[in-house]
Structure formats: C-alpha cells, structure tokens
Amino acid sequence: MSTVIEQAVQARLVASDPRMETVAATLRYDREDPFAVSMAFPPRATLEGVEVSWAFARELLAEGVEGPAGVGDVRLRPYGYDRTVVEFHAPEGVAMVHVRTSELRSFLEASQHLVPSGREHQYVDWDGDLAQILEEHP
Template sequence: MSTVIEQAVQARLVASVPRMETVSATLRYDREDPFAVRMAFPPPATLEGVEVSWAFARELLAEGVEGPAGLGDVRLRPYGYDRTVVEFHAPEGVAMVHVHTSELRRFLKASQRLVPRGREREHLDWDGNLGRLLEERP
C-alpha cells in the first residue's frame, strides 16, 4: 500500500479584481509525516514563477471545513455552499483561494484511511528523526 496520497484540486484565486482565476493545486499527505498535509501550487499560479508548497496540520484542514480555523500562516473557513476559503499569510501578503469542500473532505477521508485520526503517533519514526537531529549537531 502506498504511503502517500496526492489529489489534484481546482482552486479559485480570490483577487481584488471581480474575476476569480482558477488555478490547479495538489493536496498531498504522506504517512511518514502523519500530522501534516501539503498544498502545492505550480509555477504559473505563483508570483515568483516557481512551485510553492504550504505545509499545515491535517487537523487544521479537518477543522476548517467545519468552521473557522487557524491563527497563523494558514487559515480556513467555510464559504457558502460547498466552498472552503484557504488563506495563506506571508510577509509578501495574503493569498486566498476557494476550494470545493467536497474535494477537501474526500482528501481527508483518504488520508484517514491511510492513518486514522488519533493514531498519527504510531507512524512517526522516532529513532530515525532523533538520529537525523543528532547528525545535524556541529
């Protein structure tokens, strides 16, 4: 069984102009990093012209499809019928996208089949992580 789940989603970029541009994004969950999800945007969808990936807690995503969640760099909230707003806060500014809530729920269900909620600690590589941490010391 694969230890990684990837799902393409369509995100509608919210901008100051009336028209919202649709951009592709990829949601990613890796059993080896069981508490996190990643949302990546391809180069054409970013200001810098390079792929940008944001990592945040899977629990934040689960909370954000139900109600407002997040206080830091990533914030989510439901918006209307079957939409979730995902905000990415950076020193350069804030990017907001709308994603179909049903796509986010499908991704969450797939990730929870791979690693059930509350059992993430069982998939951490404590020895490997500690070894890498000790190797990095001068």
C-alpha cells in the same frame, strides 16, 4: 499499499480583480509525515513563478472545513454552500483560494484510510527523527 496520497483540486484565486482565476493545485498526504498535509500551486499561480507548496496540520484542514480554524500562516473557513476559503499568510501578503469542500473532505477521508486520526504518533519514526536531529546539531 501506497503511503502517499495526492489529489488534484481546483483552487479559485481570490484577488482584487473581480474575475477569479482557477488553477490546479495538489493536496498531498504522506504517511511518513502523519501530522501534515501540503497544498502545492503551479508556477503560473505564484508571484515567484515557481511551484510553491504550503505544509500545515491535517487537523487544521479537518477543522477548517467545519468552521473557522487557524491563527498562523494558514487559516481556513467555510464559505457558502460547498466552498472552503484557505488563506496563506506570508511577509509578502495574503493569498486566498476557494476550494470545493467536497474535494477537501474526500482527500481527508482518503488520508484517514492511511492513518486514522489520533493514531498519527504510531507512524512517526521517533528514533530516525532523533538520529537526524543529532546528526544535524552535534
């Protein structure tokens, strides 16, 4: 059984231009990092012209499809019938995308099959992580 789930989603970039551009983004969940998900954007969708990936809590994603969630760099909230707004806050500004809520729910459901909510701690390699920290900071 694979320990990684990747799902392509259509993200509509929200900009001051009334036309919203749609880009393919990728949601990723890895059982080896059970508390986190990531959302990657292709180079053409970023200011830097390189792929950009944002990592945030899986719990934040689950909360954000139900109601407003997040106070930090990543914030989510439902929008309309079947959209979720995902905001990415950085020193350069705020990027907002609309994603179909059904796609986010499908991704969350698949991640639950790998690691059920509330059991993430059972998949963390505590000894390996501690050894890595001690190697980096002798």
